[in-house]
Amino acid sequence: MDFLSVFGILLAVVAIVVGQHLEGGHVGMLVNGPAILIVVGGTIGATMLQSPLPVFVRSLGMLKWIFVPPTRRLDKTMKDLVRWSRVARKDGLLGLENIVQSVRNEYARKGLQLLIDGNEPEVIRETLELDSAARELRDLQAARVFESMGGYAPTLGILGAVIGLIHVMNNLADPALLGQGIAVAFVATIYGVGLANLIFIPAGNKLKALIGEESREQGMIIVGMAAIAEGENPRIVESRLQGLVY
Numbered sequence: 001m002d003f004l005s006v007f008g009i010l011l012a013v014v015a016i017v018v019g020q021h022l023e024g025g026h027v028g029m030l031v032n033g034p035a036i037l038i039v040v041g042g043t044i045g046a047t048m049l050q051s052p053l054p055v056f057v058r059s060l061g062m063l064k065w066i067f068v069p070p071t072r073r074l075d076k077t078m079k080d081l082v083r084w085s086r087v088a089r090k091d092g093l094l095g096l097e098n099i100v101q102s103v104r105n106e107y108a109r110k111g112l113q114l115l116i117d118g119n120e121p122e123v124i125r126e127t128l129e130l131d132s133a134a135r136e137l138r139d140l141q142a143a144r145v146f147e148s149m150g151g152y153a154p155t156l157g158i159l160g161a162v163i164g165l166i167h168v169m170n171n172l173a174d175p176a177l178l179g180q181g182i183a184v185a186f187v188a189t190i191y192g193v194g195l196a197n198l199i200f201i202p203a204g205n206k207l208k209a210l211i212g213e214e215s216r217e218q219g220m221i222i223v224g225m226a227a228i229a230e231g232e233n234p235r236i237v238e239s240r241l242q243g244l245v246y
Contacts, residue, residue, distance in 0.1 A: 035188035038160035059145035081224030121229040143207035150200035157192015
């Protein structure tokens with residue numbers, strides 16, 4: 001669990017609610033069903049129109065990363081690569097067959113299988129680099145879905161405000177209906193700006209940071225697998241990988 005994400009969202013919500021209270025208002029003033037429908041429904045609809053189905057589905061699957069991010073321990077990855085290089089140097093590349101099935105990291109498992117199949121170092125490097133680039137592009141496209149939502153939400157907030165003002169103008173003769181229209185107008189703007197800057201844009205940036213960590217780990221695996229294929233000394237392998245751990 002990423003407690004920083006949880007605490008960040010809670011802090012943002014509490015700051016708004018407490019600020020509203022200190023200004024003399026109450027929480028109920030910030031709750032407005034029509035405004036929520038306009039901003040949230042409109043933002044999701046616009047994003048669905050923009051995004052290809054696989055990208056949109058992928059973005060929903062990555063949403064959990066914000067609170068439960070994938071575990072990336074570069075120090076452990078480095079130790080595994082050094083251990084595998086020792087096994088390959090002692091027992092040959094075929095000695096890796098005994099451990100490949102126990103490796104949980106799918107990307108590392110693919111690299112080990114390329115080693116076991118006897119591929120040349122350049123072939124291994126190129127294959128893994130292409131795989132890494134494709135994964136990174138796919139995940140970045142999904143992360144940009146949330147950035148797009150951050151761009152649409154304020155605009156939908158303005159749209160909600162205009163709709164509310166139209167409602168106000170149509171009911172100038174009935175003071176009882178003016179309050180509801182004005183509430184939708186201002187609360188919709190709050191929802192649009194708030195969701196964009198407190199949820200959607202930070203979520204997209206968080207996902208991009210996590211994708212960057214994954215790319216770093218995969219880069220380390222590429223360097224390690226190529227070094228093992230070239231038959232380098234495990235100490236040299238470890239020395240190379242240490243520069244990638246920071």
